[in-house]
Every structure is written in structure tokens, then in C-alpha cells.
Amino acid sequence: MSTSAERISYNELEELIIWINHIHGFDFRGYSRASLKRRVTRIMDMYGLQLFDLKGILVNDHSFFEEFIVQITVNVTEMFRDPSFFRSVKEKVVPYLSSFPRVKVWNAGCSTGEESYSFAILLKQEGLLDRSFLYGTDINPRVLEVAKTGVYSLSNMKQYSENYLLTGYPGSMSDYYTAQYDAAAIHHELKKNTLFSVHNLVSDEVFNEFQVISCRNVLIYFNSDLQRRVLQLFYDSLCSFGFLCLGAKESLRSFDSAGKFRIVDKSENIYQKIG
Incomplete structure (x- = not known):
């Protein structure tokens, strides 16, 4: 055998x-x-x-x-995963977002939606949610159905709550969901400006212009040629002075970024489009 x-x-x-x-x-x-x-x-x-x-x-x-x-497809995610990343977004990205009349955020490879809702909570705290719109996309339609419902296991919320506390944000995660037996339902306020849809980073094109694109723990599963193609897609999808957030495990090393991005946070691989 x-x-x-x-x-x-x-x-x-x-x-x-x-x-x-x-x-x-x-x-x-x-x-x-x-x-x-x-x-x-x-x-x-x-x-x-x-x-x-x-x-x-x-x-x-x-x-x-x-x-x-x-x-x-890889579907490992959680709310406020890697709290240091969200601290950096709050400190180094949000002050710039306040200058935009509208804020559009793309969470690429969003899986079951936890990352998108984490961004929604951050924008809510910063007083930006009402003029923001969040797009969560994934190749996998089944996980997107979970994202659209915004209902997660209550047992998972314990880990999510620990992550939230480590970000140093005020209040607690329980301020943003309603417990229903063994499930936690994300509040409608966080869902109303969020759209989840199928998008294939390998083959699909630019579909909007964004102030923030977050794509974490996705590019590591692509070869260098595909990484370059996807990073070019992100570059083309960002507005001038928009932000690309890749997280600690990924970077622009496979992309000719000279004159196109400035480094905002080297350890969290957050960049701003300048070219």
C-alpha cells in the first residue's frame, strides 16, 4: 500500500x-x-x-x-489575530484614514469574515465606520456564507476576546456581539457596511479603489510569480497614499516596489502607496 x-x-x-x-x-x-x-x-x-x-x-x-x-484553500482565521498588527494599524494607518472623505477597506482572502469584522470594530472605535465600506472576498463561497451571517461559536470568542484585550483597545469584545446559547452574533451595526463576495486573486481583476487592502497569511501559499501578480493587483487597486497591510509573515520581497511604496511598519509589513 x-x-x-x-x-x-x-x-x-x-x-x-x-x-x-x-x-x-x-x-x-x-x-x-x-x-x-x-x-x-x-x-x-x-x-x-x-x-x-x-x-x-x-x-x-x-x-x-x-x-x-x-x-x-486555507481558512485559518480569528478576530484580532496577531494583536500587534492591529495596534500598528490603529497607530500608523488610522490617522491618515481620517483625511479621506470615504474609507474603503478590502480584506482579501477573508475566509469566514473575522478579519473584516475586526477592521469594522477598529473603524467604529475611531469614529470612521459610518463613512467606511468593507469588502471581504475569498475564493471559497462556503466560508463566505459564514461571513455573511456573522455568527460564530461562543467558545471561539474566548480566544478572540483575549486577542482584543492584547490590542489595548477600550471595552471588551462582548460590546460587539450578542450571545445566543452557544453562538455569538456580530451586531448589525458592524455588518451593514460590509459586503462579502467571491473573488479569485489568481484570475480576477481590479473591482474598486481602496484606501486599505489587508491580505494576511495568503501570499505565503503562492509561488513568487503569482505573488508578483497579486501584489500588482493590490497596487492597481489602491488609491494614492492608500495602505497595503500584509502582516508579519509576508512582504513585498517578490515585487519591484522601488518608488511605489514606503514602509510604514517593517515588522508588520504595512506599506503606503506613494508612486
């Missing part, structure tokens, strides 16, 4: 990538092969499939393909 590591070769993975793009129009060619191989292998192990079986189910069972996309 094949081990997990032997379940699919890199050559077979390339064939699967081309096949999925041809059949379903999902382009995974720019994804890190090592990460993609691990995730495909895990799916095959989970369902006891060989490559031939996997292809057959993907073409004949649309619900399985949706589950495949859920498993392949």
Missing part, C-alpha cells in the same frame, strides 16, 4: 492542476506545489482515494468539488 507521501507525485499533481483548470476553471498553477501536494494528499487519505478515483469524483460530483475547494 502506498504511503501518504507516495500517494501523488509532483508530475501527477501538475496533471491534476491542469485538469481542474480545464474542467472547473479554477487555476491553481501559481500555488506553492509543496503546500498543494500536502493538501491534495490529505484529501486522498481522508477519503481513501487514488488519483484516478479523485478525478472521477471531481468531475461527477459537484458537491464533492465544493468540499475539495474548502479543503484546498
Whole structure:
């Protein structure tokens, strides 16, 4: 019996990538092969499939393909994840946002929406929410349905509340949701100016002009060529003097940013468009 590591070769993975793009129009060619191989292998192990079986189910069972996309795309998120990042946004980005008549924020790769609602809370505290609009996008329609409801496990709120306290913001997370049995419902005030929709960073184009774009823990799963393409998309989507927020794990190293961005926070990889 094949081990997990032997379940699919890199050559077979390339064939699967081309096949999925041809059949379903999902382009995974720019994804890190090592990460993609691990995730495909895990799916095959989970369902006891060989490559031939996997292809057959993907073409004949649309619900399985949706589950495949859920498993392949990365959906790890939480509210106020990495509190130092949100402290930096508050201290170094928000003062500039006050000068814009309208503030549009794009959370790219938003998953189930926690990051978007974290930004909404920050803007609320700074008195900017009423003139702000937040767009949360992801390739995965299933996680976006969770984001749209704004209802999360009450047990998760314990971690989210700890993150919130570490940001140093006033009050508590409980000011922004209503507990309902074992669930927490985000207040309507935070949802009314937020739109969640499907957007594929690999293939889709600019759809608006933004003052802030936040995309954290997404680019690390792309190869350098795709990173450059996505960063160019972000550059083209930012207004003059808008902010690109990538977080501690990612940077502009794969993008020729000379004369285009200034560094706002080196450790949190926050940049301002200047060119």
C-alpha cells in the first residue's frame, strides 16, 4: 500500500492542476506545489482515494468539488489575530484614514469574515465606520456564507476576546456581539457596511479603489510569480497614499516596489502607496 507521501507525485499533481483548470476553471498553477501536494494528499487519505478515483469524483460530483475547494484553500482565521498588527494599524494607518472623505477597506482572502469584522470594530472605535465600506472576498463561497451571517461559536470568542484585550483597545469584545446559547452574533451595526463576495486573486481583476487592502497569511501559499501578480493587483487597486497591510509573515520581497511604496511598519509589513 502506498504511503501518504507516495500517494501523488509532483508530475501527477501538475496533471491534476491542469485538469481542474480545464474542467472547473479554477487555476491553481501559481500555488506553492509543496503546500498543494500536502493538501491534495490529505484529501486522498481522508477519503481513501487514488488519483484516478479523485478525478472521477471531481468531475461527477459537484458537491464533492465544493468540499475539495474548502479543503484546498486555507481558512485559518480569528478576530484580532496577531494583536500587534492591529495596534500598528490603529497607530500608523488610522490617522491618515481620517483625511479621506470615504474609507474603503478590502480584506482579501477573508475566509469566514473575522478579519473584516475586526477592521469594522477598529473603524467604529475611531469614529470612521459610518463613512467606511468593507469588502471581504475569498475564493471559497462556503466560508463566505459564514461571513455573511456573522455568527460564530461562543467558545471561539474566548480566544478572540483575549486577542482584543492584547490590542489595548477600550471595552471588551462582548460590546460587539450578542450571545445566543452557544453562538455569538456580530451586531448589525458592524455588518451593514460590509459586503462579502467571491473573488479569485489568481484570475480576477481590479473591482474598486481602496484606501486599505489587508491580505494576511495568503501570499505565503503562492509561488513568487503569482505573488508578483497579486501584489500588482493590490497596487492597481489602491488609491494614492492608500495602505497595503500584509502582516508579519509576508512582504513585498517578490515585487519591484522601488518608488511605489514606503514602509510604514517593517515588522508588520504595512506599506503606503506613494508612486
